[in-house]
Amino acid sequence: MAADELLAAEAATRGRPLVRFYNWSEPTLSLGGFQRLADARATSGVGGLALVRRPSGGGAILHGSDLTYAVAVPREHPWGASAQLLYDTFHAALVRLLRERGLAAAQHPGRESAAADQERLLCFDRRARGDVVIPAETADGHKILGSAQRRLRGAVVQHGSLLLRSPGPGLAAHHAGLDQLAAAAGTWEPRQLATAWLEAVAGSEESTGVVSGYVFESGSFLTARRDRLEAAAARFASPVWLGRR
Amino acid sequence: MAAEPRFAKSHEWIRLEDDGLGTVGISAYAVEALTDLVFMQLPDVGRQVKAGESIGEIESVKAVSDFYAPVSGEIVEVNATLPDDLEQLGKDPYGSGWLVKIRPADPAELEALLDQPAYEALVQSEQH
Numbered sequence: 001m002a003a004d005e006l007l008a009a010e011a012a013t014r015g016r017p018l019v020r021f022y023n024w025s026e027p028t029l030s031l032g033g034f035q036r037l038a039d040a041r042a043t044s045g046v047g048g049l050a051l052v053r054r055p056s057g058g059g060a061i062l063h064g065s066d067l068t069y070a071v072a073v074p075r076e077h078p079w080g081a082s083a084q085l086l087y088d089t090f091h092a093a094l095v096r097l098l099r100e101r102g103l104a105a106a107q108h109p110g111r112e113s114a115a116a117d118q119e120r121l122l123c124f125d126r127r128a129r130g131d132v133v134i135p136a137e138t139a140d141g142h143k144i145l146g147s148a149q150r151r152l153r154g155a156v157v158q159h160g161s162l163l164l165r166s167p168g169p170g171l172a173a174h175h176a177g178l179d180q181l182a183a184a185a186g187t188w189e190p191r192q193l194a195t196a197w198l199e200a201v202a203g204s205e206e207s208t209g210v211v212s213g214y215v216f217e218s219g220s221f222l223t224a225r226r227d228r229l230e231a232a233a234a235r236f237a238s239p240v241w242l243g244r245r
Numbered sequence: 246m247a248a249e250p251r252f253a254k255s256h257e258w259i260r261l262e263d264d265g266l267g268t269v270g271i272s273a274y275a276v277e278a279l280t281d282l283v284f285m286q287l288p289d290v291g292r293q294v295k296a297g298e299s300i301g302e303i304e305s306v307k308a309v310s311d312f313y314a315p316v317s318g319e320i321v322e323v324n325a326t327l328p329d330d331l332e333q334l335g336k337d338p339y340g341s342g343w344l345v346k347i348r349p350a351d352p353a354e355l356e357a358l359l360d361q362p363a364y365e366a367l368v369q370s371e372q373h
Contacts (some may be wrong), residue, residue: 033302033309034284057283057309081371082278083308114281114306149308153255155301213293 001054002232003222004070004157010221012154013074017211018080019071021194029171030159031056033082035121037243043121053242056159058148059123062172067190073156078210080156081178083149085206089132090160092202094132094145100127101184108133108141123131123148124163124175134181164188200213250339251355252364253315255297258339259347261355266321270343271312271334273301281306281334282331287323288345294320296354300345314347316354322346 002228004020011018011121027134028050031040037053039048091107098105110129111117117126123146127133133141136236147160165177167204178188198214201207222229235241250258250308256275259267280316294300299311323345327333332356334342349355359367 034286034304055309057304057307083305087307114283117306118283136332147307151308151310153311153313160251 001052002229002238003056004072005158005232005236006222006229007070008072008150008152008155008157011134013181014076015074015077017071017077019069019198019214021067021069021190023068023182023190024063026050026064028052029060029061031242032056032058032123033150035060036243036245040121049171051242052236053244054148054159055150056148056157056185057150058128058159059117059126060121060144061123061161062167062170063161065167065177066161066163067193069160069162071160075154075156079206081110083151083156086156087147088150089174089204089206090147090197091132091145091203092206094162094197096131096204096225097196097200098134099105099183101182101186104135105132105144106129106135106141108143111140118211122172122175123161126171131148135171141171142173144176144178144181162193164190165191165217204205221237247360251315251358251360252367252369253313253358254367255313255315257312258317258359259355261337261349262346265348267316267318267347267349268343269315270346271339272340272364273311275313276334276338276342278302282334285331286329287325287328290320292320294318294347294368301351310336312344315358316347317350318347319350320345321348321365334341339357344355346352 003145007018031053042223061194079086095105108131111127120126124143131143132145133143135141144163147158149156162178165179167231202213248261249308250260252258256272258272259269261267261352282305286302288300294314296317301312324343330349
């Protein structure tokens, strides 16, 4: 979370979008910005998991089987103008990528009542407009990608989680990952998938005239900002932040 | 008679009332852009704020956003029923959907804000 906060500041300084892909060292439940900590702790299967709170909205995500990304966009950048535009830019690109591999991925139209979804702890049990799903026997399909944003003064940060593998027994045992839903479509190595996804984003309609491509940076700008990173990490690790609601 | 509302570039409005307090809300354009509101956190009464300072957060289905004090001053009242009835923000953003009342510290700050035509021009520019 601290690294993503610095990513936002860096994007605002550079005046262009920055993307980070990452994974987790241990199974971790990340709560949405205003989800109640007590509700999470009272949920069967949460005990024993590491807990963090994101600054972004949306539902809780059980990390460890997913590819997590954060994209930071300056507020004055065209992608920063609308929450749905940034959401759709990354989600529609993944849909195209999966379809090229023969999967019937689609963006969900969203449920009629957002209020009912708020009662569901997990992001992957909710359906918002634009979520990426793979059709199933139920109308809501299997959700494999969800994202949420924190809109700051200088930049927008969008967090997202792509479910690569089925989480296995426990809290999210009912969720299916790409490995289970799309085994026939090939392997889903995270680095290759991230690269192909970025290529799809850069080649999208939403990028026309806005983003001409992407470059990978060797090393990390974070290493040059260790003091700020550690200070932000301490803030996000504090009981005050985790228990803010 | 209350004055016409003036607007911050961050989409909050403030209307100076007859009692000298400034009623603050979020513009209809900004409320519409937020869509499907689910949670709001208002500031504490008595808090001293500076113009441009975050005074609360609002969550829609997919995004958490700050809202900011359009002028400096003291928060003297909050619309305490609003977090439990967020539909008021969409139904009546310039009336029952108000957020807080501020006792302005410097009337000149109000004059520096955008009037309605200037704000509408800002919205137009953001839509293109």
